[in-house]
Ligand SMILES: Nc1ncnc2c1ncn2[C@@H]1O[C@H](COP(=O)(O)OP(=O)(O)OP(=O)(O)O)[C@@H](O)[C@H]1O
């Protein structure tokens with residue numbers, strides 16, 4: 028008993044140390060940006076972790092730039108639409124991959140893997156030309172389409188793993204209870220796959236939100252420029268001032284929606300939702 | 308409520324496995340029928356074909372006189388209870404049981420009334436608002452039953468519904484299932500590989516092996532007149548004893564000595580054109596401690612002496628195990644049975660004779676004991692086909708008897 032306790036205290040402190048190290052590793056850059064965003068331009072380079080003087084000037088400046096507000100709107104709109112579409116298509120495709128036997132299934136999986144491996148940079152210039160040709164350049168769909176394409180493999184993979192976890196028999200039971208395949212899918216499979224759907228949604232949203240490559244190449248005006256691009260285009264108050272403070276403030280603003288999004292959906296990701304379906 | 312007819316039904320899986328071969332069963336309205344057999348013999352496949360969860364490769368399935376082959380499960384109006392219960396984990400007990408009714412677009416008040424009524428029957432009333440995850444195995448099992456009975460289907464299909472329960476609960480639930488079926492008198496097809504369940508529950512039993520029906524009949528009929536070695540060995544616990552036997556001058560020469568046969572038995576064997584080398588099957592209860600057998604009864608059978616190896620007293624009676632010398636009975640059927648029981652690799656399990664004596668027997672381990680055999684009850688089997696030669700048959704069996712042909716239908 029005593030030994031067991033001693034050991035568990037030892038274990039606990041070891042875990043505490045490990046956790047702290049990981050947390051610091053992940054959080055220091057974020058905190059650093061946070062600190063930068065509150066420093067006045069004069070002390071930006073003083074190297075202090077905690078600002079000597081606090082100011083909201085950087086944030087005010089960010090919102091004075093019209094481009095940033097519209098970019099934020101574009102980012103939110105494009106990321107949400109792309110996420111919703113990718114998750115809907117991904118859910119159906121993943122269900123087929125996990126449950127059905129159909130000709131060309133291997134091909135579908137292979138192609139989606141291929142897309143995931145394809146370096147986006149090699150697609151950017153052809154896309155640029157095509158988009159200009161067909162009028163998708165600098166529009167929302169112009170970004171939403173490539174986002175869906177690149178998010179789908181990820182969505183299909185995560186979701187099909189979740190679908191495989193759901194016992195086949197639940198679906199058979201629904202069929203025996205008189206449900207059509209669509210009813211069975213909607214009232215039994217989807218609710219059970221919800222944690223998977225939300226996980227996938229978070230991942231896809233983050234991917235779209237953080238993308239820079241497509242956004243910078245396929246947009247040019249405030250009509251569709253996203254926040255990541257807007258930050259890169261910041262200029263200082265004068266031509267010679269570095270916009271470090273504003274960039275930091277914008278970066279902080281940019282992470283807020285993601286944090287909100289994750290926190291909102293995380294509550295739905297209840298592990299072990301399927302427990303109790305079968306024996307045990 | 309309806310009858311179910313399987314008319315030359317065959318199932319071939321895409322990979323070529325024939326899981327059910329030419330199944331012919333007529334299940335009467337309200338009948339409780341058991342599909343039994345070792346693992347992998349195709350019981351679930353047959354059930355799933357009736358349910359509509361598997362396509363029928365050949366033959367016809369009729370429920371209530373209508374062809375069902377092409378109908379989706381939802382249009383067959385039958386309910387199924389799964390081995391794993393398959394309860395919807397995100398729904399409460401109430402929602403689980405209401406699900407089939409909701410799909411059927413019944414109105415809310417009616418659904419509520421039916422669910423509560425069913426919950427009452429199954430003693431689930433106080434659990435209606437719990438989720439399956441927080442319930443015991445027995446309770447989940449009852450919820451699964453409830454979901455099946457709540458909508459009054461034409462038939463129930465149950466695939467090993469009790470096999471996840473512990474032994475005691477299984478006995479309780481067995482009684483409950485029997486009572487429920489009696490009360491509702493809905494046609495029920497029940498799959499199990501537990502022969503006790505098969506014997507106690509069903510009106511009739513269908514014994515399957517390797518996708519082929521071996522015999523159909525009432526539990527008592529299968530017990531008394533098994534069509535072949537496989538059925539004989541499968542039905543009954545402890546299992547029937549099998550001994551190599553040689554037919555000579557109207558007697559069976561076995562490791563237990565010469566067992567004289569009655570005239571009737573002898574005639575039946577002659578009619579069946581029995582081979583000289585055969586397998587004798589004797590049930591444990593057809594032995595008795597010779598000291599306890601009255602003289603006039605004793606004259607009817609044979610007596611031999613052997614050393615008691617193990618003795619298990621059950622209170623009501625005693626199981627006495629003898630070691631017997633000589634060869635073991637060999638046949639494909641017996642090899643299958645041993646493989647199923649998992650005894651194929653246990654050397655001790657062979658060469659044993661299991662007998663059941665009255666509790667008053669004074670047999671002691673390690674001592675020799677006189678044993679009486681009721682030779683009237685002996686069954687004689689053909690080692691090559693497994694067929695029971697002691698069943699009187701009107702016409703001689705075709706000589707090319709294969710496994711499938713040994714299936715006989717009788718009520
Ligand atoms: N989808 C399938 N594809 C190919 N073969 C299958 C398929 N499903 C079952 N089988 C085979 O069909 C045979 C019968 O299977 P089935 O599930 O009906 O057996 P069972 O009698 O229910 O056994 P158990 O008692 O283990 O449940 C087995 O040999 C099995 O391997």
Ligand SMILES: [Mg+2]
Pocket residue numbers: 350351352466
């Ligand atoms: Mg089975």
